[in-house]
Amino acid sequence: MPPPPDAGALERYVEEAAKPLGLPIEPAWRPVVAEHLRRLLEAAELIERSALRGAEPATRFEP
Amino acid sequence: MSGAWQEAHEIAASVQAGSLRAASVLDGALERIEREAGRYNCFTEVLADQARADAARLDAQVAAGRKPGPLAGVPFAVKNLFDVKGIRTLAGSKINRDLPPAGEDAAAVRALRAAGALLVGALNMDEYAYGFTSENAHYGPVRNPYDPARSAGGSSGGSGAAVAAGLVPISLGSDTGGSIRVPAAFCGLYGLKPTYGRVSRSGIVLFSPSVDHVGPLARSVRDLALAYDLLQGPDADDPSCADRPAEAVSALLGEGIRGLRTALAGGYFREHAEPEAVAAARRVAQALGAGGEEIVPDAAAARAAAMIVTGVEGAGLHLRNLRDRPGDFDPLTRDRFLAAALLPGSIYTRAQSFRRAYRDAVREVFSRVDILVAPTTPIAAPLIGQETVSLGGNTFPSRAHIGRFTIPFSIIGLPVISVPVRGSALPRGVQLVGAPFKEAQLFRAAAFLEAQGIAGFTRPA
Numbered sequence: 001m002p003p004p005p006d007a008g009a010l011e012r013y014v015e016e017a018a019k020p021l022g023l024p025i026e027p028a029w030r031p032v033v034a035e036h037l038r039r040l041l042e043a044a045e046l047i048e049r050s051a052l053r054g055a056e057p058a059t060r061f062e063p
Numbered sequence: 064m065s066g067a068w069q070e071a072h073e074i075a076a077s078v079q080a081g082s083l084r085a086a087s088v089l090d091g092a093l094e095r096i097e098r099e100a101g102r103y104n105c106f107t108e109v110l111a112d113q114a115r116a117d118a119a120r121l122d123a124q125v126a127a128g129r130k131p132g133p134l135a136g137v138p139f140a141v142k143n144l145f146d147v148k149g150i151r152t153l154a155g156s157k158i159n160r161d162l163p164p165a166g167e168d169a170a171a172v173r174a175l176r177a178a179g180a181l182l183v184g185a186l187n188m189d190e191y192a193y194g195f196t197s198e199n200a201h202y203g204p205v206r207n208p209y210d211p212a213r214s215a216g217g218s219s220g221g222s223g224a225a226v227a228a229g230l231v232p233i234s235l236g237s238d239t240g241g242s243i244r245v246p247a248a249f250c251g252l253y254g255l256k257p258t259y260g261r262v263s264r265s266g267i268v269l270f271s272p273s274v275d276h277v278g279p280l281a282r283s284v285r286d287l288a289l290a291y292d293l294l295q296g297p298d299a300d301d302p303s304c305a306d307r308p309a310e311a312v313s314a315l316l317g318e319g320i321r322g323l324r325t326a327l328a329g330g331y332f333r334e335h336a337e338p339e340a341v342a343a344a345r346r347v348a349q350a351l352g353a354g355g356e357e358i359v360p361d362a363a364a365a366r367a368a369a370m371i372v373t374g375v376e377g378a379g380l381h382l383r384n385l386r387d388r389p390g391d392f393d394p395l396t397r398d399r400f401l402a403a404a405l406l407p408g409s410i411y412t413r414a415q416s417f418r419r420a421y422r423d424a425v426r427e428v429f430s431r432v433d434i435l436v437a438p439t440t441p442i443a444a445p446l447i448g449q450e451t452v453s454l455g456g457n458t459f460p461s462r463a464h465i466g467r468f469t470i471p472f473s474i475i476g477l478p479v480i481s482v483p484v485r486g487s488a489l490p491r492g493v494q495l496v497g498a499p500f501k502e503a504q505l506f507r508a509a510a511f512l513e514a515q516g517i518a519g520f521t522r523p524a
Binding site: 049 | 385394397398401402406410413417420
């Protein structure tokens with residue numbers, strides 16, 4: 001398992017990643033958004049550790 | 064005038080028989096709403112004129128000898144993410160105030176009104192259904208009728224409070240990660256999250272399209288069944304709606320639990336919860352003759368996948384407003400949507416892949432049992448503004464922790480009834496979880512528990 005993400009690095013990611021997406025994230029919001037992002041990344045890690053593997057996503061497209 | 068605690072089926076029977084006028088029932092409901100709704104902050108709009116017109120039409124129909132519908136004269140209200148013709152569909156937001164009024168009722172609203180029910184208003188909720196406590200920065204928090212200092216649950220908090228306070232006997236909510244079941248549990252009600260695709264979502268503001276469900280809340284199993292039988296069935300206007308015929312449950316409520324295989328959900332569903340929550344689930348399982356425990360494989364990862372799927376789908380729906388007017392969101396909602404908007408797409412796809420494998424694994428469990436029993440929430444209703452909860456030496460963010468036991472079932476669309484378990488100081492709910500499209504088995508079990516006195520609504524003091 002990778003080390004827990006550094007809070008400062010996540011805040012910098014939030015600041016930089018928001019720019020090309022046009023998301024005006026104010027400096028005061030960044031720590032909170034970064035904390036939510038940390039939880040999402042932890043969630044992603046939990047899925048990676050699962051023994052359950054599915055090749056095909058559960059989304060459905062019907063032409 | 065009908066009383067606050069009269070059940071929907073009793074009201075309908077009296078109106079159908081001509082011994083009670085719909086207008087009189089409505090006057091009672093509107094008077095109670097006028098007097099008490101402010102205490103719980105549960106209504107965002109009261110539709111008195113429209114309801115009076117509907118009641119007058121219904122009374123004229125009865126007077127003319129025509130048989131009214133199965134919900135004749137029953138007042139009901141809906142979470143304010145359901146379209147109601149002529150009013151703005153707020154979905155708990157400030158942003159949606161700028162939208163034009165809805166051109167027609169949502170399919171679920173149409174179904175109940177066509178059965179003679181009287182729509183009396185729209186109900187407060189978490190902004191865009193993204194929460195478990197209905198603490199809304201724009202419209203204020205919904206307060207719990209059992210203790211107004213506590214949350215009524217969310218995101219369909221107004222739908223819980225309005226029914227528990229005796230303002231209406233039935234309400235509608237939506238459930239993505241627990242948003243019907245949580246307010247049902249915190250407000251001592253029955254709440255149904257049907258199978259994904261069983262009830263049309265046409266005409267609602269979606270939160271996470273691949274996970275959203277619509278369902279009723281009520282004070283009795285019979286009323287819950289009555290509403291569900293009117294709501295279920297295919298709808299070409301909702302692409303997620305299953306093309307399968309309705310399977311009515313009202314006539315099956317007296318069948319008992321013979322032949323139903325029940326198990327208590329173990330492992331994850333016993334951890335990080337108040338002992339009273341676990342004990343309530345055990346009591347329900349015993350009453351249903353549970354043969355043992357079943358482990359739901361990887362429930363923690365399922366909750367993690369749901370967090371990613373719902374966040375990303377919700378962020379996608381609101382991306383334009385997140386760019387153009389982020390300051391108009393409730394901060395509790397906005398900051399989570401923004402985080403999800405920044406997540407790589409590969410993580411969303413991976414979560415969806417896991418979801419399918421998890422669904423298959425849980426299907427295996429349902430080859431051995433018909434009903435799984437689990438607490439609805441790990442805690443009873445928290446105080447409004449409460450940030451954390453301590454359980455067994457661990458501290459959790461209270462709002463997110465509320466969904467611990469509900470999310471692993473809704474992410475794979477299983478039908479669930481949350482039943483109110485008698486005997487605790489604050490209301491508690493227990494989930495009866497079934498295989499896809501097996502709602503009838505859940506209703507039989509819920510009716511059995513109600514008849515045995517294990518489950519049931521208790522009026523707030």
